[in-house]
Amino acid sequence: MRLISWNIQWGRDASGTVDLARTIREAQALADFDVICLQEVTRGFHVLPGGPSNDQFAELAAALPGFTVLEAIGADLPPLDGTGPRRQFGNAIATRLPAELAIRHTLPWPADASAPSMQRVALEAMVRAPNGPLRIVVTHLEFYSLKQRLAQVDELRRLHLEALDHAAHPATAENTSGPFAPTARPSSAIVCGDFNSAFDSPAYRRFLAPIQGAPGFVDAWCALHPGQMPPPTAGVYDTVQWSEGAIACDFVFVTDDLRSRLRRCEIDGVTQASDHQPIVLELD
Template sequence: MKFVSYNIQFGMGLDDKFDPVRIANSIRDADIIALQEVTRDFHRNGHADLAETFSKLFPDYSCTFGAACDVLIDHQIIEGRRRERRFQFGNMVLSRYPILATRHLLLPRSRTYDKLNLQRGAVEAVIDAPGGPLRVYSLHLDHVSPGERIAQIRFIKERVANFGREGGALTGAGQFGLPDLPFPSGYLIMGDFNMEPESPEYIEMVGLDDAFYGRVPRADLPLDALARCRAHSREGYSWMSPDRTVRKHLDYCFLSGDLAPRLKSASVDVSAPGSDHFPVWVELD
């Protein structure tokens, strides 16, 4: 199974061209896709509905979109009915396999006064994948404050760890004649974390690196797939500034320890031109 995480920067590439088709073409081989910065009615891309666009570009995939930020732009009365345009900003999961259930999780945040701070979120998808069901999370953390990112990481780790206790999206389904949903232990957390390797936020996510044993698979800490595959390097990056002078590694795929034996490869495709970020690929047996 091939997974990919891609912050698509509302469809705009480093060349400042809006081209969802080239984004889709660069991730066409993926079985499960996690997208960030998916927008609706954003003026910078001509008010495109990217959730609908990518649903159409992957017509045989299941999909779910969660708009963490939803703000009124304007409205008008058409044929006696109020019609609104709303700026929506969020995350999406597309899957070649059925998405059995989803939750849209709002991450903690605090008000800012001179820097943009949107409500951030994560989309949780329970997927009926080959080899058994698993969970996939597509998320996007704050871009300004390390402290806020740490709070968001603690929140998402708590949701992931307590998935079974919280019951996911639905329990007691039999009362309404619906099938019971699985509670898979295996998960992948994919997205734009706006943090660099070995930063305080990164350590909050995966724990400290032991000088002798490194980071071994544990029940309470996810693993960085790229690090596990020794795919991090000083020259490595997943984001580039518009003038191409600054490069940072901000995007990751973390996986549960029980999936570590199935991890085959992980990499960043820095040839993809569709965004200021680059796709992170992971393959499992």
């Protein structure tokens, strides 16, 4: 199973040009992916630099026939001129594997008057992978506020415990056609995205801290490259937005039971199709 995680900055490359179709082509050139987890996908935000289309989720669906495209909106604002679609900003999962239950988790947003911020979300999808069901979670944590990032990391860890409890104590469906679906969620999981937290930062370490009585997470790249520092994932080519220098802040984490199935985890350092670099994961 191959997965790509990428903050695509609404298809805006390092020079400022928006072309979502090009972004998808670059991802396809990296790997014949089964799942792609994207951050910074927009609808109604044509005013963003480069002028993205009014519905990038629809663009993704058109560009990836045979894939199910799931969306989760964080920031959801009215149109500036009172007409047209709402301005929405969030994450997407596109999968050609069978997608079961999808859950959209609103992450904590504690007040922090010292920093601008926006509502953040985590999108969870249960997929039927070749070697068993998986939970795939894509998220994008707050950039400016450490207080908010740490609260969001704590919530991701709490959601993991909730999923494990559902795995251990599943409820059956009320019927086959209603919204009361079975509550079972796989214990094996991939959590990926832009954590806006540097490698080995407080938020990074907190996410990877042991969880009492439950399997925790490992950094997939570090598991396959022991003793090495990950290459930067943001600001490699866009030195205007990242004037203080490039950092590694995008990660793919897997539950410890998946460690033995890791075959590849690479950070592509060549593409300039975003201000972030994509991560390619392959599981046996």
